[in-house]
Amino acid sequence: MYPSARVRRAVEQLRTVREHWGSLLVAIEAAPTAEWPPAQLSTHLARQAADEVELLVGDRAPLTLRQHPAPANLDALDAALRVESLLFDLADTLAAAAQRPIGRRLVSSPGRPAVWTVDEVDAGDPRRWTYRSPTDPGSRRHGLHWAAVWVEGRLLDEDTEPEQHAGAHSRGPALFGLLPEHLQHEAVRVAGQCERLVLVALQLDARSTGIGRPCPWCAAELTLHTDPHGAPRVTCPTGPSCPAPTGADKYGRRTWRAAELVELLATLDDGPRIERAA
Ligand SMILES: [Zn+2]
Secondary structure, eight states, X not given: OOOOHHHHHHHHHHHHHHHHXXXXXXXXXXXXXXXSSOHHHHHXXXXXXXXXXXXXXXXXXXXXXXXXXXXXXXXXXXXXXXXXXXXHHHHHHHHHHHBOOOOEEEEOOTTSOOEEEEOHHHHTOTTSOOOOBTTBXXXXXXXXHHHHHHHHHHHTTXXXXXXXXXXXXXXXXXXXXXXXXXXXXXXXXXXXXXXXXXXXXXXXXXXXXXXXXXXXXXXXXXXXXXXXXXXXXXXXXXXXXXXXXXXXXXXXXXXXXXXXXXXXXXXXXXXXXXXXXX
């Protein structure tokens, strides 16, 4: 069945969380700065590099299992730990309700009565979410990415058709059942909450901020607009009378985006600042 609009939105939100996870891990190790350039922009401009950063960071071990001797950015660490715990707990809850229990097999050996044992193949199915125990982190060991992908699979009703089991002659029960409505609702809610936590921690939520630098053409203070679903842009509040050689937005404000924005930033790097009243 085609997923509903709210499920599709939640899936997008989970993907946003995964896409920004590398940036958030990097942010934990970097001291937050209120200085130039604005954090939102440096994060955005470094975005293309973020995937590489994550590969370099290499291990996707969850934060809860890592040592953080001296995290430089406590807000980022708080947000990341919160997101992990929300998603891991959600996966536990969904698995308890919608994941088929591990099968048992009747094993007989000559001269002994047959006994039921855990079906190791079924237990080791990599699609399963495994719970943690006091000695084993279970699926948590694979980190946030896997938890987000797994929850996405449940939202999209993946692997809910009867399937062929190893050694069986007929199709057996599916690995997952459809999520009951209240749990689908819960998954949608948690996905939105995680996306907000990540975007706010990276200051990539939708916001407009004065950047403390004057427009090089008219000296009005420039404003930075960020939105998680679009590229950042900078506008000059003066309107059409500002002679800056760039296009205008629908309000007539001179607007810098993409390559123009990179150029503008370079110009502003060495330019004057707006003095603010203390
Ligand atoms: Zn201007």
